[in-house]
Amino acid sequence: MRLPLIFLGLLVAGFGCTPSHSPDHKSNAADWVIVNAHILTMDPDYPQASAIAFKNGSIVAIGDNSAVADWTGEDTQVISLSGQTVLPGFIDTHIHSIEGALATEACDLEDQPLELSNLQSQIQSCAEKHTEGWLQLINLASAGTTLDRWQLDSFLPHRPLMIISTDAHTAWVNSKALELAGVDADSPSPAQGKIIRNDEGEPTGMLVDAATTLVSQHLPEVDRVTRARLLDKTLQQLVANGITAFLEANADQKSIDTFCDLVAANKLVHKVNLALGSQGSLAKEERTRLDALRKQALDCGIQADTIKLYADGVMEFPTQSAALLSPYLDKDGQPTNRAGDLYLESKGLQRFFRQAMEDDFSIHVHAIGDAAVRQSLDALDAVKEVRGATRFSLTHLQLIAPEDINRFAPLQVLAAMQLYWAQPDTYSVDALQPYLGNERHQRIYPARSLWQHGALITGGSDWNVSTFNPFMAMAVGRDRKAPDERSTASLNVNQGLPLQVLLEAYTRNAAQLLGRDGETGSLQVGKAADLIILDRQLAPDMAGTALAQTQVTHTFIDGRLVYTKPIQ
Ligand SMILES: [Zn+2]
Incomplete structure (x- = not known):
């Protein structure tokens, strides 16, 4: 078996691609081998395979079952599928993992269309759950919503209230919240935001884009331990959805602290790039701030090599x-x-x-x-x-x-x-x-x-x-x-x-956005073993419902099994 395999490897290499390398000796066995799979590699030179082997975090062989046979030693863990699809791990190129993690404990309106009376009862039940201080509700379906602070005052007059739209670009607050934030008829709208006013110039309680932070900065701080715990929980959901890398879309100092806390606790498995939020100021201090944040992140091993700007709103x-x-x-x-x-x-x-x-x-x-x-x-x-x-x-x-x-x-x-x-x-x-x-x-x-x-x-x-x-x-x-x-x-x-283009969007192309295309985003020898196994075989024309319901059964990052779907 050895010789023909090596010969095959050389033969294929001679045509410009190397789907597999044979190990020098048996002690070089792979950590994991997956066979009988429908592997979509996202490598244009070698798009489809049925077996893959990886070792020490990297892919060492990809091809058909015979291509990995010599990599299969006594200690190799073998997964034999029946034609389920294997893909490179998904890469999300715009996610707010920390804000989202923190929101998992807020009162959630779940983007449902709301009558005013319904909103009132949601505010009431949130107030019963959180009995003191600020009240925050998220995910208001804002399309077509007209609300003002006087309506909100009639629902909740004595406690500060902030309701945030699903897209997080609009907030509605009551009078108490405006008062605590010091926003009144004389307050100017901030750069990149707007305080909405009525004909008399009074703030109506609706705040757009950067103006939302005039109030949100007064919300009580979530402590560092809770932030790390909630982020960890969110990241576990990401691996369960096959996401192995992502761009954090609007990171600040506190985001870096939280990611670094997870690194210190040995809990960060994802490949993360932080996009540092900036208002695009040309002041020297802004340049210094961004550089210092990048350095702080790098000190704990995280890439913060991207700047996120807002050119407009929604x-x-x-x-x-x-x-x-x-x-x-x-x-x-x-x-x-x-x-x-x-x-x-x-x-x-x-x-x-x-x-x-x-x-x-x-x-x-x-x-x-x-x-x-x-x-x-x-x-x-x-x-x-x-x-x-x-x-x-x-x-x-x-x-x-x-x-x-x-x-x-x-x-x-x-x-x-x-x-x-x-x-x-x-x-x-x-x-x-x-x-x-x-x-x-x-x-x-x-x-x-x-x-x-x-x-x-x-x-x-x-x-x-x-x-x-x-x-x-x-x-x-x-x-x-x-x-x-x-x-x-x-x-x-x-x-x-087409489905193939969408798969590339979440893998190979996304790796380019993160500057990690040499490392991940396709299944090729030498690249990181970031890969997922699905519960079914994907086909270009499969029903939309079947595509949407596809589940990930295993997620590997750097060759490490970080998620296995529980058996139901
Ligand atoms: Zn965003």
């Missing part, structure tokens, strides 16, 4: 803080005088990009409206000569002008998309269609157009805005409808992507 009514090239329409379809605000000035953005690139930071920009997308592309274009190895990604990308779609590929801009959002719902239809008009609404979440023009799409959940389950996002990304049998309506179905 598009849904009533918030409408996303920057558009032409104005929002009123509910009768007439143009208003509002097109949203660009949060950064164009020349300043260019200078910030240039500086970040000179400092070897990668850049991740929240860009939702077509004006924000264009501004970011223009600014990158203007400074591309200093780019070097900087990775550049735009995220959310709800609306892109048709003439900007083909700029992503030549500028090497990664499109980090939340494709779970690309289904009909109140936020994607009722809160958008009237205010954008049909022509623009028929172009939202232009995934297929981007792909057809050569852009690399990466998967990202934006959890806890929406589920981090990649199969749910892929089912919607392919079919552009809710992943259940009853739903028939779709959202711009011509923008659906």
Whole structure:
């Protein structure tokens, strides 16, 4: 058996790819071998295999069952499947794992449509659970919601109350909360945010984008031990969903502390890149702050090599803080005088990009409206000569002008998309269609157009805005409808992507966004053994429900089994 195997290895190597290496002797046996599998490698030169072997954290052989036979020693653990799919571990390129972890203990409105009376009873039951101090409710389905502090005062007059929308870009607070935060008629709106006021100039209690932090900074602090405990719990859910690496989308000093606490407790198994949140200030202090944070993270072994900026806000009514090239329409379809605000000035953005690139930071920009997308592309274009190895990604990308779609590929801009959002719902239809008009609404979440023009799409959940389950996002990304049998309506179905492209978005392409494509994102000899086993075999045209319900049975990170699905 030995000789033919070596011969086969050489033969294949001679054609430019090396699906397997044979070990020198038996003591070189692999730690794990998986056989009889349907392996989608995401390696374009060798896309499919049926067996894989890994040792000391790295893949040592991939091919058919015979390719791993010589790697199978006495101590090798062998998993023999019956054709279930094996994939590289999923990589989420936009997640808020800490904010999401902390929110798991808050009163959750679960993004359900709410009548006012219903909201009142939810506030009441939250107040019974948390009997003192601030009251915080999360995940209000904000599409079309009109609330003010006087209504909230009638529900809860004596305690400070903060209600946060599902997308976390809008908050509604009562008068007590405004008072404690020191926000009144004379308070100016902060940069990148807005205090909404009535005709008399009084704050109504609705706060948009950065203005939400005027109040949220007064919420009681969660202690460090609790933060680490909740993050640990969340990360365990991520491995159960096959996620082995991610970009933390808006990290600060406290996020670094929490991740470092998990490292110190030997509990961090994921490959993590932190994107440091910045308002894009050109002040020297900001440059120093970002550099110090990166160093602090690196000291405990975590990459904080990316800066996250906001180019604009969100598009849904009533918030409408996303920057558009032409104005929002009123509910009768007439143009208003509002097109949203660009949060950064164009020349300043260019200078910030240039500086970040000179400092070897990668850049991740929240860009939702077509004006924000264009501004970011223009600014990158203007400074591309200093780019070097900087990775550049735009995220959310709800609306892109048709003439900007083909700029992503030549500028090497990664499109980090939340494709779970690309289904009909109140936020994607009722809160958008009237205010954008049909022509623009028929172009939202232009995934297929981007792909057809050569852009690399990466998967990202934006959890806890929406589920981090990649199969749910892929089912919607392919079919552009809710992943259940009853739903028939779709959202711009011509923008659906093939399953293979969606799998690449969550693996190979996503690894590029993290700068880890030499290390993970595809199953190849020499790469880390970051891989998952599924409970079924994937097929390009499988039913959306079956795709959405796919479960992970085993997750390996660096060759270590970090999750096994409990037997039911
Ligand atoms: Zn986000």
